[in-house]
Amino acid sequence: MIRTPEELHERVAACSACLNGKFEGAEGKRAVVLCGGTGCLSSNSKEIREKFAQVIHEKGLDDRVTVNQVGCFGFCSQGPFVKIFPEDTLYRMVKMEDVEEIVEKDLIGGEIVERLLYVDPVSGEKIQRQDDINFYKKQHRIALHGCGVIDPENINEALGSGAYQGLARALTMDRQEVINEVLAAGLRGRGGGGFPTGRKWQFAYNEKGDEKYVVCNGDEGDPGAFMDRSILEGNPLAVIEGMVIAGYAIGAKNGYFYVRAEYPVAVKRLRIAIKQATEEGLLGEHILGTDFSFNVHIRLGAGAFVCGEETALLNSIEGKRGMPRPRPPFPAVKGLWQSPTIVNNVETLACVPYILRNGAAEFAKYGTERSKGTKVFALGGKINNVGLVEVPMGTTLRELIYDIGGGIPNGKKFKAIQTGGPSGGCLTTEYLDEPIDFDNLVAKGSMMGSGGAIVMDEDNCMVDVAKFYMEFICDESCGKCTPCRIGTKRMLETLTKITEGKGTMQDLEDLKELVAATKNNSLCALGQTASNPIASTMTHFMDEYLAHIQDKKCPAHVCKNLMQYKIERDKCFGCGMCAKACPAGAISRTDYVAPGKKLAAMAIDPAKCVKCGACMSTCKFKAIIKE
Secondary structure (H helix, E strand, O other), X not given: OOOOHHHHHHHXXXXXXXXXXXXXXXHHOEEEEEEOOHHHHOOOHHHHHHHHHHHHHHOOOOOOEEEEEEOOOOOHHHOOOEEEEOOOEEEOOOOHHHHHHHHHHHHHOOOOOHHHOEEOOOOOOEEOXXXXXXXXXXXXXXXXOOOOOOOOOOHHHHHHOOXXXXXXXXXXXXXXXXXXXXXXXXXXXXXXXXXXXXXXXXXXXXXXXXXXXXXXXXXXXXXXXXXXXXXXXXXXXXXXXXXXXXXXXXXXXXXXXXXXXXXXXXXXXXXXXXXXXXXXXXXXXXXXXXXXXXXEEEEEEOOOHHHHOXXXXXXXXXXXXXXOOOOOOOOOOOOHHHOOEXXXXXXXXXXXXXXXXXXXXXXXXXXXXXXXXXXXXXXEEOOOOOEEEEEEOOOEHHHHHHHHOXXXXXXXXXXXXXXXXXXXEEEOHHHOOOEOOHHHHXXXXXXXXXXXXXXXXXXXXXXXXXXXXXXXXXXXXXXXXXXXXXXXXXXXXXXXXXXXXXXXXXXXXXXXXXXXXXHHXXXXXXXXXXXXXXXXXXXXXXXXXXXXXXXXXXXXXXXXXXXXXXXXXXXXXXXXXXXXXXXXXXXXXXXXXXXXXXXXXXXXXXXXXXXXXXXXXXXXXXXXXXX
């Protein structure tokens, strides 16, 4: 048990030496680490790790090679990952059948298994080290500190990477000094709103009361977002430390993690970290020999998107229905059980230990004038390098999409990027060189949000994209206020009408009115920002709306009612594979034989076609097109 700052210092030094020894191959030992994030676990990372342990044991290498798990490497589209220390060799897309070869060739023979190395798509070069891959070159990990490096279920590795040094420093400071440090760092809430974290803490600190609370918002609900989940899976102790520092700063004794139940790996590792920290005396009574005591509790959410709104989240913790409360009073004044409460999301709290450990100036040297530090993005959609990215604020969209993301697959043209999830907006090619920060994204019609970034190419219909997000919002609206409950439903009905080819010009005017009504009159941010995808797509892609309404065509050939499949008969070889694949019997042979072909061409009956696309995916000659 760690009882004093001196004991913590000694323990950290010992753990650091042990961790560095693993990386540097102390005593001639080698280490095999595997990604233990949800993405890689779904691709059998756990089974691969067990296979490594088995083969290493069979080869008599137990005393020379260790095997363990780490958090997310970030480059999700290339997982599962296996990393070998001390050579720092990174193997990607590893399968069960590759384990024997890696052990025989690399761990025993000292030979790199080149076929499992990452291949640069431009140069064709095989890259051995993680830091030499373009995906990682422009990243800087603060919130993701320790992820992909330490075993998230081993507190000693967390301590070896710097855990609890921030809290140890904070406990030597006055509470106001801690708040001042966070204010000086310029940390803003990473959950979406971007409110200055130090100011929120200051409000709660100024409130009188014996009972105050810190709440960690882990109810990450944006489609395609997995930033908070990965942090909790990769380094849960960093978030716990951030919560304890926040508790000390405002004078709280209890903290609550609100994490959605759909994150079982994150919840499991969080429980383990809490248990280990408590056993070590880093949670509970008289932390590090001071008068400060702090306990942590976990509450599981049922997956309601609206519970990402802080007052709805507080209601849920209290056992009530997750619905927003009118504000003011704000939670910092009257929050959990009517006591002063600060609500910060996972990424925000993960940044706090870095600030206290390294100083506000070190954090503030990254980013822009009004948006300091880094931001984690879940980069997905039509992008070559899908994954988790942490970049300094001020990085441009072009750098994010092309330098880190590797550009658009299959030579397609970039069309837009949706930032901020369902509450955000679409940014087009004209904004590629804009710096990413809180205020700039809002000024351009989008928002930072929690960090989802979905890339779209020329094959995406932007009216359909707006409809997709509105379907999500309608499902997730709590229904408490009329503007959101009715307004989102009316917007969805109008968008559906347009995508079915039944839209009119009046529908565009109706949409504009509904956008303004929901934005100005909804109770919480869910309703207030629900219309952002519609507003941004109407601003940048009005030509697509007009094509749907006036020409009754979908330019991207996505909306089924406005497109049809056609066989170009001069390209058709008459093989008949498309007819065999068609579930509706809509394809038959014609009498026409194209020049140079031996069999008569096939044709599609539009009246029978169900537009499933099976024929197009089956045709080897690319003779089937969408119109």
